[in-house]
Amino acid sequence: MTNCRIGCRVMSTKNHHFRDISADRYDLAGARSWMANICGPHNLKAARPERIQFHHSGNVLPSMSTTLGYVEYGTDVTIGVGDEFNLNCYSLSLPLAGEQELDKSGRRLLSDRDRGVIISPHENQELTIGGDCHKLQVAIPRAAMQKTLEELLQRAVDTPLCFQPEMDAVDGAAAAWWRMARHLTDELERSRDLYGQLFFTRDMESALIKGLILSQPNNYSAELRDRLEIKLPHYLVRARDFIHAHAREDLSLEDVERAAGISRFKLFEGFKKYFGQSPMAYLKKYRLTAVRQELLEDRCARNISVIAMAWGFNHLGRFASEYRKLFDETPSMTIQRLEARRGRSF
Known part of the structure; x- marks a missing residue:
């Protein structure tokens, strides 16, 4: 079968165009x-x-020419990029239903409603998308990304911008970016009189790209922090690095205080200001995220307790409760979803 519908409505704004696009295709070549x-x-x-x-x-x-929209394939598919297939944009996606999995450099990253992915050009990777996956898709041209990066740095750049591929959609700056992207995508459908105006939409598009560069870790993040003076105080760097290095150990607040070399009050004040939580809450979230990543890589239900205890969770009932609160599913549910995906035929 060939495509059922393919359309493009154009809204003119003086010499510029606001394009509303849509397509339904029922063949692999057409979708590609x-x-x-x-x-x-x-x-x-x-x-x-x-x-x-x-x-x-x-x-x-x-x-x-940033494109925002929603996409689904209706059956399990795998998208490959790299080598002779080089994207001309940065492709970001966040499932609203279903799941996808990114395979990059031998590492597999599960992407669901809590975790989006970004595919940077110039890198070999595969994205496997479930047939039930309906996702928000944002495509930002390379030229637009480079132009915005150079504006932020106030210099020309030669090395391609490469992002950390996994994007948190629950907490933090990346989650705020996803909320912004979804809001903009929906408002483009609802408020054409406003969003069809170039002078308004241009600033929104620029803010979207700047927000991504500033919120998602990349190979220019350190320089951007220095340039824009978004720099952690040295005592917070010491505390954070200490937590990361010793997260598997039985850490106390006093241990973190000693590593930071400051008073408890100042430590709490700094963590609240820069991380939005207390030092021990930061430690707990770091541990839970590490456990989840190991579960996604290990894919074995019988190892849940072993992995949890290795990361300092000695009360397994409390661990399961905190895990569910953060990720909206139990550890066993994480494994079950992975096993269900593994049972599919791609």
Whole structure:
């Protein structure tokens, strides 16, 4: 079958255009061709290509051609980039339903409603998308990203910008960015009279790209912090590094105080200001995140207690409760979802 519907409505703003795009495709080549026009060349594979029910709807912003929208494939697919398939944009996606998994340098990263992924150009990687995955998709052209980075640094850059691929969608700066991206995507559909105006949308697009560069760790983050004076006090760097290095040990607040070399009051004040939580809450979240990552890599339910105890959780009932509070699922549910994915045929 060929495509059922393919459309593009254009809203003019003087000499610029606000493009509202949508497509339904029922063949692998058609789906790949449509997304190649948005993200650049890529490989697309499906074990059951006859089940493709691709749908994409979104908007292309007028100033720097950033595309925001929603996409789904209707069957399990794997997208490959790198080598002869080099994207011409940075592709970011966050599942609103279902899951996907990024395989990069032998490391697999699960992406669900709590964790998005960003695919940087110039790097070999594969993204496996579940047939039930409906996701928010943002594509930012390389040129737009480089231009914005150079504006922030106030100098030309030669080394490509590369992001850490995993993006937290629950807490912190990256989560705030995802909320901003989703709000903008939805408002582009609802408020055309406002968002169709170049002078307004241009600033929104610039803010979106700047927000990503500043919120998501990348190979320019240290220079940006120095340039923009977003620098942690030395005592917080000592405390943070100490927590990371000794998180598996039986740490106390006094241990962190000694490592930081400051009073408890100042330590709490600094953590609240820069991390939004107390030192011990920071430690707990760091441990829980580490346990989750090991579970995703280990994929064995019988090792849950072993991994948890190795990260300092001696009360397993309390650990399971805190894990569920942070990730909205129990550790065993994490494993079950992974086993369900492993049982699928790609």
